[in-house]
Amino acid sequence: MTTPTLAIVGCGTMGEAILGGLLAAAAIPADKLIATHHREQRCAELSETYGIRVIRDNAEAARAADVVILCVKPQMAGGVVRDVAGELDDTLLVSICAGVRCAQLEQWAPRARVIRAMPNTPSVIREGMTVLSGGRHVGEGDLDLATTVFSTIGRVRVLEEKHMDTVTSLSGSGPAFACVVLEALADGGVMMGLPREVAVELAAQTMQGAARLVLESGEHPAALKDRVTTPAGCTIAGLLMMEDGRIRSTLARTIQEAARVAGGLGQGD
Ligand SMILES: NC(=O)c1ccc[n+]([C@@H]2O[C@H](COP(=O)([O-])OP(=O)(O)OC[C@H]3O[C@@H](n4cnc5c(N)ncnc54)[C@H](OP(=O)(O)O)[C@@H]3O)[C@@H](O)[C@H]2O)c1
Numbered sequence: 673m674t675t676p677t678l679a680i681v682g683c684g685t686m687g688e689a690i691l692g693g694l695l696a697a698a699a700i701p702a703d704k705l706i707a708t709h710h711r712e713q714r715c716a717e718l719s720e721t722y723g724i725r726v727i728r729d730n731a732e733a734a735r736a737a738d739v740v741i742l743c744v745k746p747q748m749a750g751g752v753v754r755d756v757a758g759e760l761d762d763t764l765l766v767s768i769c770a771g772v773r774c775a776q777l778e779q780w781a782p783r784a785r786v787i788r789a790m791p792n793t794p795s796v797i798r799e800g801m802t803v804l805s806g807g808r809h810v811g812e813g814d815l816d817l818a819t820t821v822f823s824t825i826g827r828v829r830v831l832e833e834k835h836m837d838t839v840t841s842l843s844g845s846g847p848a849f850a851c852v853v854l855e856a857l858a859d860g861g862v863m864m865g866l867p868r869e870v871a872v873e874l875a876a877q878t879m880q881g882a883a884r885l886v887l888e889s890g891e892h893p894a895a896l897k898d899r900v901t902t903p904a905g906c907t908i909a910g911l912l913m914m915e916d917g918r919i920r921s922t923l924a925r926t927i928q929e930a931a932r933v934a935g936g937l938g939q940g941d
Contacts, residue, residue: 675700675701676700676704676737676738676739676764676817677702677704677705677706677736677737677738677739677753678694678700678704678705678706678737678738678739678740678741678821678855679705679707679708679733679734679736679737679739679740679741680705680706680707680708680743681707681708681730681733681734681740681741681742681743681744681752681756682708682710682730682742682743682744682745682748682752683707683708683709683714683718683726683743684708684709684743684744685793685796686768686791686793686795687741687743688718688744689706689791689793689796689800689825690741690743690768690791690795690822690824690825691707691718691722691724691793692796692825693723693795693798693824693825694702694821694824696725696798697823697824698933699820699821699824700821702722702724703723703724704722704772705722705724706724706725706726706727706733707722707724707725707726707730707733707933708726708727708728708730708733708735708739709726709728710726710728711728712728713888714726715727715728717768717780721861723915725886730756731755731756731758731759731845732754734756734760735759735765737762737763737819738763738764738782739764739766739817739818739821740756740760740763740764740765740766741766741767741768741789741821742765742766742767742768742769743768743769744769745769746770746771746772746937749767749772749776749780750776750780751770753765753767753777753781754780754781756781757780757781757782757783757784760781760783761783762783762785762820763783763784763785764786764810764814764817765777765781765784765785765787766786766787766788766789766804766818766821767786767788767789768789768790768791770790770835770840770844770934770937771934771935771936771937771939772788772841772937773788773833773836773840774786774787774788774805774806774807774833775807776873777807778807778808778809784809785807785810785811785814786806786807786808787805787806787807787810787811787812787814787818788804788805788807788811788833788836789802789803789804789805789813789818789822790802790803790836790839790840790843790844791825791826791844792826792844792846793827793847793848794826794904795825795826795931796825796846798826798919799823799826800822800825800826800827801820801826801827801829801843801846802825802827802828802829803828803829803830803831803835803836803839803843804818804819804822804824804828804829804830804831805830805831805832805833805835805836805881806830806870811899815830820887836934837931837932837934837935838927838931838934840930840931840934840936840937841927841928841929841930841933842927842931844934845930845934849923849927849930850879853879854872854875854876854879855872855875855887856870856935857875857878857879858872858874858875859871860872861874861875865866882896884904897911
């Protein structure tokens with residue numbers, strides 16, 4: 673298979689993370705990558721930093737590309753896709769816009785094959801989590817190609833689109849929820865006399881270590897928790913305090929509520 677030409681349309685925070693991942697992984701050569709931005713200065717900066725072609729004209733980029741990754745804000749998505757729809761014949765259109773559904777993308781660009789993707793901000797350091805859902809016209813090869821692209825910035829799962837609101841909440845908004853938990857743990861350390869900088873480092877590395885242990889061992893989190901819980905020890909004392917504060921239902925309901933709100937995003941157009 674020849675290497676596809678890939679265009680990142682609306683190269684902001686997430687677009688740049690995807691671009692950086694693709695180049696670092698040498699997944700696609702620089703001469704097969706195009707990015708767009710509506711501001712001339714941003715185009716020049718991106719071009720200088722990454723050594724790729726960066727232009728203001730979205731339609732020109734779409735015309736040259738086999739794969740278009742749409743990275744503008746959700747409220748801009750309809751306008752941008754309709755503007756370039758004439759250039760999306762036989763093109764794979766991958767949208768990362770929160771709340772924008774495959775059916776909407778297919779309506780705006782009827783001749784494109786559509787994939788909806790939900791990455792998250794740790795993608796910037798290639799520790800992202802991306803979920804992909806295929807539209808009506810995609811084939812296995814399209815999902816494989818999108819998986820290859822997003823694997824350069826972290827883990828990838830393919831799921832049915834009905835799960836996307838939950839995914840948007842759990843892994844899309846999740847880094848914000850995790851940071852609140854992390855900050856609260858660090859606050860406890862500060863309360864007990866640790867300097868803030870030390871407390872944040874200890875909390876962050878501990879959360880990263882616990883998360884990696886779950887992923888790499890494949891064990892249930894409860895089993896890993898039980899392993900550090902000595903009878904009559906300090907860990908069980910802390911755990912009971914967490915239960916008194918209803919932390920489990922608070923966090924689970926956080927995901928439920930954010931998923932409910934996610935269901936209404938991107939539906940203004
Ligand atoms: N950030 C996240 O955690 C996250 C996670 C998953 C998915 N997403 C989705 O990813 C998308 C991008 O998010 P982001 O955080 O990367 O936003 P962002 O930094 O604002 O990126 C979008 C970029 O597109 C530019 N732009 C606006 N109109 C344009 C046009 N007509 N043509 C070309 N470029 C244009 C914007 O420029 P200006 O700044 O000048 O407006 C901005 O730099 C959103 O749809 C969001 O839902 C974000």
